[in-house]
Amino acid sequence: MTSGDFAPGASVRVRDDWPETRGPVHIRTPHYVRGKPGRVVRRLGEYPNPEDLAFARPAPRVPLYHVAFDPAAIWPDAKGGDELLIEIYAHWLEASP
Amino acid sequence: MTTILETDGERLLVAVRALLADKGIASMAEIAERIAITDRASPAQGARMVARAWTDPEYRALMLQDGARAAEAMGVPMRGAPPLGVLENTEAVHNLVVCTLCSCYPRAVLGYPPFWFKSAAYRARAVRDPRGLLAEWGTVLPETMKVRIVDSTADYRWMVLPRRPEGTDGWSAEQLAAIVREGDMIGVTVPTA
Amino acid sequence: MCDAVDTEPHALTEFDKEVDAIRQILGMKGVMTVDELRRGIEAIPEADYLRLSYYRRWIRSITATLIRKGVISEDELRAALEAS
Numbered sequence: 284m285t286s287g288d289f290a291p292g293a294s295v296r297v298r299d300d301w302p303e304t305r306g307p308v309h310i311r312t313p314h315y316v317r318g319k320p321g322r323v324v325r326r327l328g329e330y331p332n333p334e335d336l337a338f339a340r341p342a343p344r345v346p347l348y349h350v351a352f353d354p355a356a357i358w359p360d361a362k363g364g365d366e367l368l369i370e371i372y373a374h375w376l377e378a379s380p
Numbered sequence: 381m382t383t384i385l386e387t388d389g390e391r392l393l394v395a396v397r398a399l400l401a402d403k404g405i406a407s408m409a410e411i412a413e414r415i416a417i418t419d420r421a422s423p424a425q426g427a428r429m430v431a432r433a434w435t436d437p438e439y440r441a442l443m444l445q446d447g448a449r450a451a452e453a454m455g456v457p458m459r460g461a462p463p464l465g466v467l468e469n470t471e472a473v474h475n476l477v478v479c480t481l482c483s484c485y486p487r488a489v490l491g492y493p494p495f496w497f498k499s500a501a502y503r504a505r506a507v508r509d510p511r512g513l514l515a516e517w518g519t520v521l522p523e524t525m526k527v528r529i530v531d532s533t534a535d536y537r538w539m540v541l542p543r544r545p546e547g548t549d550g551w552s553a554e555q556l557a558a559i560v561r562e563g564d565m566i567g568v569t570v571p572t573a
Numbered sequence: 574m575c576d577a578v579d580t581e582p583h584a585l586t587e588f589d590k591e592v593d594a595i596r597q598i599l600g601m602k603g604v605m606t607v608d609e610l611r612r613g614i615e616a617i618p619e620a621d622y623l624r625l626s627y628y629r630r631w632i633r634s635i636t637a638t639l640i641r642k643g644v645i646s647e648d649e650l651r652a653a654l655e656a657s
Contacts, residue, residue: 307612309608309611309612309615311481311533311534312533313480313481313531313533315480315507327463327465327534327536328463328535330535333534336606336608336609337606337608337609337611337612338609338612339605339609339642347534347535347536354507354529358508361508362511362527364524364526365510365526365527365528365529366526366527366528366529367507367528367529367531368528368529368531369530369531369533370531370532370533370534370535370536371533371534372534384647384650384651385633385636385637387654388629389588389592389625389626389628389629389632389633390588391654392633392636392654393588393591393592393595393632394653394657395650395653395654395656395657396595396632396635396636396639396645396650396653397591397595398653398656398657399639399645399649399650399653400595400645403644403645405598405599405602405604405644406595406598406599406602410598411594411595411598414594414597414598415590415591415593415594418590418593418594418597419590460601481611482611482614483627492585492593494582494583495579495581495582495583496578496580496581498627499578499579501575501576501577501578501579502578504575505575505578508575509575513578516577516578516580517580568580
């Protein structure tokens with residue numbers, strides 16, 4: 284787990300984690316960005332963790348970030364210069380050197 | 381439990397509706413009222429916001445900063461709705477909204493999501509082949525323009541503020557609103573005069 | 574999945590709108606969250622998921638969630654299905 288505090292422009296990486304292989308879960312982090320590098324665009328606020336809400340558990344609020352990705356870093360045949368912009372919760376992000 | 385859940389959806393609805401009414405959770409009247417309220421939201425609301433943004437720089441700034449407040453300023457009820465973000469198309473960037481995980485859609489300002497937005501083909505291809513997808517709507521963008529695909533995965537809802545088309549100088553806000561379509565505000569099409 | 578997109582408009586049916594409205598009411602009254610709806614849809618076996626329409630997935634997820642949370646019982650549902 285990271286502290287979950289990222290400034291706009293910060294280099295991050297989405298955790299390469301696959302909880303769905305370990306049991307029933309509900310995850311809002313698309314599989315195609317797991318383990319991929321991105322750049323924080325802005326913080327979008329704090330929201331109850333949907334991974335808990337989905338199971339009617341108490342849901343602590345977690346920071347949510349808008350993170351930009353290069354599609355060509357995800358799919359080799361993607362067109363250079365385009366961009367993917369995705370909402371990712373802080374606990375799915377790690378600082379990337 | 382699996383077997384009973386395989387009952388046809390129409391029959392499940394009738395049975396669940398009766399149980400919810402018996403238990404005082406949702407009456408037929410409440411359901412009818414909720415349908416009526418939901419039916420009131422339509423792309424015409426988003427179109428009025430876009431038209432005002434094209435004619436009123438202060439409103440445009442508010443819309444880009446806080447979509448929900450901009451919607452409320454046009455009389456759109458936003459209480460209980462998720463936060464609304466507005467993505468501005470420019471000469472350099474074209475925005476395309478998708479929800480690959482389900483079908484998150486800015487319902488408060490555009491109404492029910494259209495069939496295509498919920499389809500597996502749209503959800504898969506918007507991220508994987510955005511320009512090929514856009515071509516199916518006849519939308520062809522310059523090679524030099526950046527396509528920004530916005531995967532709506534979480535608590536925000538996103539709508540696109542399209543560019544005002546050429547040939548609309550002097551048009552009223554009403555005239556402008558009339559040319560803004562649902563797809564323009566998701567990014568599959570662009571408005572034309 | 575990577576087929577052409579069906580860009581034609583499809584009007585919602587009365588069934589679709591009722592399921593949508595019930596989901597909204599259950600959310601507003603704190604009976605179940607939209608996250609529980611999504612989790613329930615994701616739990617539908619793949620063959621059924623692919624066969625069912627959008628709102629048929631919803632009513633199945635809603636029903637499963639209400640039973641799991643004890644809002645309705647399986648016996649009550651069975652009786653209501655027989656009565657209808």
